[in-house]
Amino acid sequence: METTLRGHAHTYGKNVDTDVIIPGKYCNIVDQAELGKHAMEGIDPEFSARVKSGDIIVADSNFGCGSSREVAPIAIKGAGVSAVIAKSFARIFYRNAINIGLPILECPEAVDAIAAGDEIEIDPAAGAIRNISKGTNYKAAEFPPFMRSLIEAGGLIPYVERRLAEGR
């Protein structure tokens, strides 16, 4: 499991879609770092120049709506972002983020209270979010038990490997 994550917030509105997270023309890129150079380019062209390793994306509802491209969370991770906090996530993005190991947290209260540039600390395992700049604490929604076991097992890949070892 990840230990504590710490970085500054980059804030966005609702319905941040996969086309702005990683525009279609870059979808034939496979390398994570290369994808990271174009993360959020459609909505925030300066993002990759501004983002620092460990920084956190904070967004309103329905983050990651649109396409099933797994390169969307991969690009965010490639840019050095350590976690995404949103009021809610679109379904396919939610699965993809868990599958590739990008920590995501649902917490409307934290989203409303965090301003761009705030320093944030997250304990993903506990769902704890701390706004260091403002001295406030929040608790993210818990994952359903199945998701939790998947995350604790290290993601979908180890889960599949175990199933294969057991002869399906």
Place this chain on the structure above:
Amino acid sequence: MGMTLTEKILARHAGLDRVEPGQIINAKVDLVLANELSAAVAINVMRSMKGAKRVFDRSKIALVEDHFVPAKDAQSAKLARQMKEFAAEQEIEHFFDVGRGGIEHVVLPEEGLVAPGELIVGGDSHTCTYGALGAFATGMGSTDIAAAFVLGEVWLRVPSTIKVLYDGALQEGVYAKDLMLATVGKLGIDGATYRAIEYHGSTIDALSITGRLTMANMAIEAGAKNGIFHADGKTLAFVRERTERPFVVERADADAAYERIVAIDVAALEPQIACPHTPDNVHPISQVTRDSIRLDQVFIGSCTNGYIDDLRIAAKILHGKKIASSLRVIVNPGSQKVWMQAADEGILKTLASAGCVVNTPGCGACFGGHMGTLGDGERCLSTTNRNYVGRMGSPKAEVYLASPATCAASALTGQITDPRVAELASAHS
């Protein structure tokens, strides 16, 4: 309490008597789909999985080259080649190379790879298209697809179902696309997130299979996990013509529990337009045409509206006429078979004579890949499914979504135009 159509299909594939919304199940899949982009990542993931040597069933995987085809650059060619080599190594039965398939969601129903009651997952968000034939179908990312390649199973959270009712006859000039744009407008782009949409009503019963494909295709635009129609005589005729494989037709129980029921007023429905920059920013055309909205490009095609019926509608409106000199029109038949059918019917010549460029089947223009990318400040009216910022190219471009009829009518005038006027004109000519 009974089950919805989606719950019935999920229960049977999970080997359970019943399932309930929110329940997590392991379900067997009947088909797993990937294209050269989603397959590229999925293949790498599969190769990294210990013990994963072979796919679960080489007859239950479909691989379609369609996103950057013909390859737009060396990197795209590399991804296509990687998928082709994987298909050969794994002896995948349903591999569609350039020129032998087309857009995945047009190809799979056309080739008889989708039947009622089946469960299909695909590495593309518009996999939900297959709900048109009464299948449960949903899009996933590449790691999930890699898991499905080797296990032949996926984990799913059973969605609650929204029932959408459509009753009455469509006005002249109003099509399935308009019904679905109105639906996305009403539900909102996250109005059906984590939910199933079940389409009902006399309007739906009267709709062609291609119209249903158009509607199921855009279920994801309301955030839905899947969109599904009950199989009827038309469905069975369509599927039986294409496969002899046995399948089980499921029906929702009369006492199924729906999260909510939404009705669309069909009789009063005008052609609809989704304005920039979200697919739920939908307005009736009479409101949109109050301003003159000049266009730089019209696009007709895609997995939403690249079917032969769509091209027939466009050709009828454009027959013997010329598109406005101020714009370009790109037509993209959905598959090689649609392309050939359109050639046989003289449609391609009609469109080309009007000044349209007719492309080879593919996804390129729709997602800003290639073959029709928009530049800064350009405006496009398109039959595709998404109009997010930068969707078709420049983040400074604008995309409006509409039916093939509205697109063809607008191609003649150079601005967004009500097709009911153009259709009237062509009926009298």
